[in-house]
Structures are given as structure tokens and as C-alpha cells.
Amino acid sequence: MFCNDGAHFQKNYTLTTGVELLVKTVLIPETNDSVELFLFDSAGKEIFSEMLEKLWEQPNALCIVYDVTNEQSFNNSAKWLEKLRTQASRIHIPGVLVGNKTDLIDRRVVEQKQAKDWAETNGLEYCEMSVKEMENYEAPFHIMANAFHRLYKERVETFHSLV
Known part of the structure; x- marks a missing residue:
């Protein structure tokens, strides 16, 4: 569930059933700049991967979210990363792997070290959160x-050095 600008976790909400476009503006610390993120949420459904590939065209950052209580959800992260990297094969895309539902401690099956190691191996940052408990839910956006x-x-500086 997308939490934005202090919205609280809803006990009854509709799961993502298609592809949703979400927009989030993030202020960059110690600057006057902000970044507007356009997020495509597909809830990891394979049926939407072809549609997402058309929407992605040239991604600038990526966020893969998995459920820490679901091994298959974590394993699917590799598939989504491969799809994205195939789409943008010539450039490095910064990103983050996010373990969600950390509030479900007794049901956890994917250990933090395992996920963190996988993220580092694949050039991604890593964080965990609990949207339900409103813990660390802003971290992936930042x-x-x-x-x-x-x-x-970096690209602006490169451009200016060419002029």
C-alpha cells in the first residue's frame, strides 16, 4: 500500500489489481531541489509485466519491494530486476530493494542478511519497513x-564540461 504525506495504514483497502501510477515529491536535503518520482506499481503480477515494460522505456531509478514473510516474493525480485536491466541495458540504474511487513516478526522467512547480501551483489541499496507500523516507510523514496x-x-556537470 502506498503511504503518502502522513496517510495512515488502512485496515481495509483494495489491493493493486492493475498497474497504478503514483507520484511522490521528495525534497533533497541541504539543497533547494526536489525530485518528483513517478512510480509504477504492479503488485508483482506477471500478467502486467508486458504493460510495465512499455511504460518503463527509460527508467531512472528502481524500487523492488518484497514481503519478508513470503520466500517467493523475495525470489521474484531477481526476475523483476532482470526485466528492468534488460529494458535499460546500456545504463546503470540506481535502486533499492525493500523488505516490507517487518511487523510480522513471527512469520518472517527471508532474513535481513540474505536480502541485504543479494541487494549488494546486484548493486542495490537495501532497507526494510513496515507500512502498517509506519516504520521507515519513507526510506525507499529518499x-x-x-x-x-x-x-x-553528474550529467549536468558532464554537459557543462563539454561546452
Whole structure:
């Protein structure tokens, strides 16, 4: 569930059944800049992968979210990362792997170290959150926005050095 601007976790909400476009603006610390993230949420359904590939065209950052209580959800992260990297084969795309539902401690099956190691091996940052408990739910947005901002600044500097 997408939490935005202090919205609280809803006990009754509709699961993502298609592809949703969500927009989130993130302020970049110690600057006057902000990054507007356009997020495509498919809830990991394979049926929507072809549609997503058309929407992605040229992604600038990625966020793969898995459920820490579901081994298959974690395993699917590799499939989604491969699809995305195939789509943008010539450029490095910064991103973050996010373990969600950390509030379900007794049901956890994917250990933090396992996921963190996988993320590092694949050039991704890693964080965990619980949207239900409102813990660390902003972290993935800040990671993506800061990474995108750094890339943007590097490209602007490169452009200026060519002039």
C-alpha cells in the first residue's frame, strides 16, 4: 500500500489489481531541489509485466519491494530486476530493494542478511519497513530521489564540461 504525506495504514483497502501510477515529491536535503518520482506499481503480477515494460522505456531509478514473510516474493525480485536491466541495458540504474511487513516478526522467512547480501551483489541499496507500523516507510523514496539527484547533477556537470 502506498503511504503518502502522513496517510495512515488502512485496515481495509483494495489491493493493486492493475498497474497504478503514483507520484511522490521528495525534497533533497541541504539543497533547494526536489525530485518528483513517478512510480509504477504492479503488485508483482506477471500478467502486467508486458504493460510495465512499455511504460518503463527509460527508467531512472528502481524500487523492488518484497514481503519478508513470503520466500517467493523475495525470489521474484531477481526476475523483476532482470526485466528492468534488460529494458535499460546500456545504463546503470540506481535502486533499492525493500523488505516490507517487518511487523510480522513471527512469520518472517527471508532474513535481513540474505536480502541485504543479494541487494549488494546486484548493486542495490537495501532497507526494510513496515507500512502498517509506519516504520521507515519513507526510506525507499529518499534513497531513489537522492540517487536520481546525484545522477542528474553528474550529467549536468558532464554537459557543462563539454561546452
